[in-house]
Amino acid sequence: MRLHLDTRTNRPGGGVTSRSAEASAETVRLGRGTDNEVQLADPRVPLRAATIHQIPEGIRIEAAGSQTLLVNGALTRIAMLTPGDRVDIGPFQLGVAAATEGFDLSLTIERQEQAGDAEQALRDRSRLTLAECLISKRKLAWVFATIIAVLFIALPLSEQLIGGSDNRAYRKVEARSGGQGYDIVWRSGEMMNEHKYFANDCVACHEKPFQVVADQACTNCHAAVTQHADKKHFSGPNVAGKTCTSCHKEHQGSAPQLVKRQALCVSCHADLKDDAPSTTLLNVSSFVGDHPEFRPTVSVAPESHGWKRISLDQTPRETSNLKFSHKAHADAKKMKWPDGRNEAVKCGFCHQPQVDGGRMIKVEQESKCGVCHRLSFEKTDPKRTVTHGKPDLVARELREYYANRALEGGVEEEAAPLVVRRRPGTAINDAERLEALGWARKKAEDAIAYMFSKSQCGTCHTVTETADGAPTVKPVQLTADWQPKSWFSHRKHEQSKCGSCHATEASESSADVLLPLIATCRKCHADETSQNKVPSPCGSCHLFHQPDLEPVKATKSASKQ
Amino acid sequence: MHDGFLVHERFRHLKRAVLLSVAVIAVYAYHQPLDEPNGGTWFGYTLGGIGAALILWLMWLGVRKRSYKGAFSLRGWLSAHVYLGLALIVVATLHTGFQFGWNLHTLAYTLMMLVITSGLFGVYAYARYPSLMTHNSEGVSMDELVTRIAEIDRECLAAAQPLPDDMMRHVVDASENCRIGGSVRRLLSGTDPNCGTERAFTTLRDAAANVPSDLGPTVRAVLQLLGRKRVLLRTARTDARVKAMLDIWLFFHIPLSFALLAALVGHVLSVFFYW
Numbered sequence A: 001m002r003l004h005l006d007t008r009t010n011r012p013g014g015g016v017t018s019r020s021a022e023a024s025a026e027t028v029r030l031g032r033g034t035d036n037e038v039q040l041a042d043p044r045v046p047l048r049a050a051t052i053h054q055i056p057e058g059i060r061i062e063a064a065g066s067q068t069l070l071v072n073g074a075l076t077r078i079a080m081l082t083p084g085d086r087v088d089i090g091p092f093q094l095g096v097a098a099a100t101e102g103f104d105l106s107l108t109i110e111r112q113e114q115a116g117d118a119e120q121a122l123r124d125r126s127r128l129t130l131a132e133c134l135i136s137k138r139k140l141a142w143v144f145a146t147i148i149a150v151l152f153i154a155l156p157l158s159e160q161l162i163g164g165s166d167n168r169a170y171r172k173v174e175a176r177s178g179g180q181g182y183d184i185v186w187r188s189g190e191m192m193n194e195h196k197y198f199a200n201d202c203v204a205c206h207e208k209p210f211q212v213v214a215d216q217a218c219t220n221c222h223a224a225v226t227q228h229a230d231k232k233h234f235s236g237p238n239v240a241g242k243t244c245t246s247c248h249k250e251h252q253g254s255a256p257q258l259v260k261r262q263a264l265c266v267s268c269h270a271d272l273k274d275d276a277p278s279t280t281l282l283n284v285s286s287f288v289g290d291h292p293e294f295r296p297t298v299s300v301a302p303e304s305h306g307w308k309r310i311s312l313d314q315t316p317r318e319t320s321n322l323k324f325s326h327k328a329h330a331d332a333k334k335m336k337w338p339d340g341r342n343e344a345v346k347c348g349f350c351h352q353p354q355v356d357g358g359r360m361i362k363v364e365q366e367s368k369c370g371v372c373h374r375l376s377f378e379k380t381d382p383k384r385t386v387t388h389g390k391p392d393l394v395a396r397e398l399r400e401y402y403a404n405r406a407l408e409g410g411v412e413e414e415a416a417p418l419v420v421r422r423r424p425g426t427a428i429n430d431a432e433r434l435e436a437l438g439w440a441r442k443k444a445e446d447a448i449a450y451m452f453s454k455s456q457c458g459t460c461h462t463v464t465e466t467a468d469g470a471p472t473v474k475p476v477q478l479t480a481d482w483q484p485k486s487w488f489s490h491r492k493h494e495q496s497k498c499g500s501c502h503a504t505e506a507s508e509s510s511a512d513v514l515l516p517l518i519a520t521c522r523k524c525h526a527d528e529t530s531q532n533k534v535p536s537p538c539g540s541c542h543l544f545h546q547p548d549l550e551p552v553k554a555t556k557s558a559s560k561q
Numbered sequence B: 001m002h003d004g005f006l007v008h009e010r011f012r013h014l015k016r017a018v019l020l021s022v023a024v025i026a027v028y029a030y031h032q033p034l035d036e037p038n039g040g041t042w043f044g045y046t047l048g049g050i051g052a053a054l055i056l057w058l059m060w061l062g063v064r065k066r067s068y069k070g071a072f073s074l075r076g077w078l079s080a081h082v083y084l085g086l087a088l089i090v091v092a093t094l095h096t097g098f099q100f101g102w103n104l105h106t107l108a109y110t111l112m113m114l115v116i117t118s119g120l121f122g123v124y125a126y127a128r129y130p131s132l133m134t135h136n137s138e139g140v141s142m143d144e145l146v147t148r149i150a151e152i153d154r155e156c157l158a159a160a161q162p163l164p165d166d167m168m169r170h171v172v173d174a175s176e177n178c179r180i181g182g183s184v185r186r187l188l189s190g191t192d193p194n195c196g197t198e199r200a201f202t203t204l205r206d207a208a209a210n211v212p213s214d215l216g217p218t219v220r221a222v223l224q225l226l227g228r229k230r231v232l233l234r235t236a237r238t239d240a241r242v243k244a245m246l247d248i249w250l251f252f253h254i255p256l257s258f259a260l261l262a263a264l265v266g267h268v269l270s271v272f273f274y275w
Helices: A115-125 A137-162 A182-186 A193-198 A215-219 A262-269 A391-408 A430-451 A518-522 B008-030 B042-059 B074-096 B104-137 B142-159 B165-176 B184-189 B196-210 B213-248 B250-273
Strands: A002-010 A016-024 A028-031 A050-055 A058-063 A069-071 A074-076 A078-081 A086-089 A092-097 A105-111 A297-301 A306-309 A463-465 A471-473
Touching: A058 A069, A115 B142, A137 A182, A137 B104, A137 B250, A182 B104, A182 B250, A391 A430, A391 A471, A430 A471, B008 B042, B008 B074, B042 B074, B042 B250, B074 B104, B104 B213, B104 B250, B142 B165, B142 B213, B165 B196, B165 B213, B184 B213, B196 B213, B213 B250
Parallel strands: A002 A105
Antiparallel strands: A002 A016, A028 A050, A050 A058, A058 A078, A069 A074, A069 A086, A086 A092, A092 A105, A297 A306, A463 A471
């Protein structure tokens, strides 16, 4: 078989070059190998791709081995070739041309792709930088920024600004309808427990955007809370400049955050003339430093309800119009109880702290003093006493008592007239009645004199006369609260002995003010930063400004006896 | 004498950053607000202002680095960026007063810390990798490497013409399935588990004992070429890897810093909206 080959190559600049070759062979073999009549030099072509035979019927092409051929676009193993047919082997396109003179088969060979684009193919396959493999940094940045801006700025803001007047208007602490809004992401900290029921309604306190929480937001609910210090009197910056939020902080956790630090008090009290030029209070900046000696409120004029603050420095004397010697009552030998034993009166017998553990309960004559100091007046009726505390009633009670005894009869006194000693139930006539009354009157006068003598009322009281000449006692004014504007817990100090603060052992007079000096307190207490004593900021003893404000732990303020 | 960005001007910016940090810590320790330390005390506002200004200035590096003119060198800018960025940790953390919660404010702080952490990797990368790169490529550019690899490819295919089809398939595979990089994992690991060249090399090496003797020289020639190609590929892949490592952290650093910017705007806005 004679074969004519026409190899066409596309020139880079355009155009086609042609190269002709001839071959003569029994069978025409096509493939990569050099032994083929038609060498198709490309790695993708098998060593032997196909063979072409000339058979009586014509030219036949047959694929080698178990391969298939692409003849005119169809996969086949055997095909008859006629001019115009096309066979694709690898990148080569073989065209069957019209048979030329002297040849049995004329083939054109064209290569589909340039041989030289291996490098470009490698570059195309490769991705040498991350930018080619990943979403761009810029796009990512936009995505992130947009997500955050929408979720955390746009949504909460639009809810507040577009939500309508319902959202912006103040509502007196009702939960916002619809529950929590998008502005939950703006909440900077936990709300205190007592405020949690409107925690989803930021506008309840933050009434106007870009404005600090105003006092009005607080007083809308806390209407009864008055100004802690009167701004008219305290016009300095430390008071007038303060708002609720200066000291009361929110979003600081579940417990109410109240500024209790010493520095708050000291900011004003270190130099009071700035804020309260006419005050009589002394300046203080620290407990261990310059806190002045205690100035208790001492009774000085019981008749006119006169009190005075006197520093313990000056050894104040109290005028109470009551006589009492602690020393005597602590002397076991002197004390004789009703049951006969000799035992000193213990502090705790008379003095008990109130229910809240703070100040002491007022000493009651009837239950305390009266255990030994009975206001009895009649030997034959020892259990009968007069009412304590009402000297103007004493005379009447006594007269009524004896009149009653006289009327009833049965008096057992030997010296008494018969009429009063008669058997109870016996009738008496007018003259006898007058006699009985006369006895009663005399007895009453004796008893009155006895009561108001040194043996009875006079033991503790100063006996005097009313304008009408009737016996009475001077009014007594005792202190319930030496320091009414501060607070003290006896219960918290119950581990200490009473005598470690109150010098009762040597006190023979009720004029003694038996309060401890500040030096005694300083043995255990120091300022709030102390690590080796009990840290005690101002608020641990002092009430804060408002007279009607319940102090942190204690009872109401002073009640005078 | 080359001065790196860390050493720039005798650590001028490190000194400034340390000074700022120490000053801030000192004031924080001394200042005792009446309530708890938090972003809303006067010192909290001060730190917040400093922190916000720092963040904006730090992000300005992105603008400065694209400009050809400027009073200060880009290396100086970078040095200041790194050290003041680290000082920001101190400023911002003290600004929080150590109060954290599930809210936008802590989100901004978290984003900031993520940005700084990714930046720390950047510092490490920029300090270490450039010399690795030089050591690896020894002055040969990636472009050059690709060209050389493609050339060997061509030689290989030509040399392998006489090989039997099954072997030829491997050589073709080595050519057609060879790529540098291609995916994030391949770039960052510097290896390609699916590399045609590796497969071809191993297979041909193992099969070399069993070829007929007349093909021996051909196989040896092909193996030699494949071997050279492997070396070049390794160099190219290491080069691509180092460049990728120098770049990967920026995919965190920059998008997160814009997220931070958005969060910062939200933080400042919300804090004064609900003052």
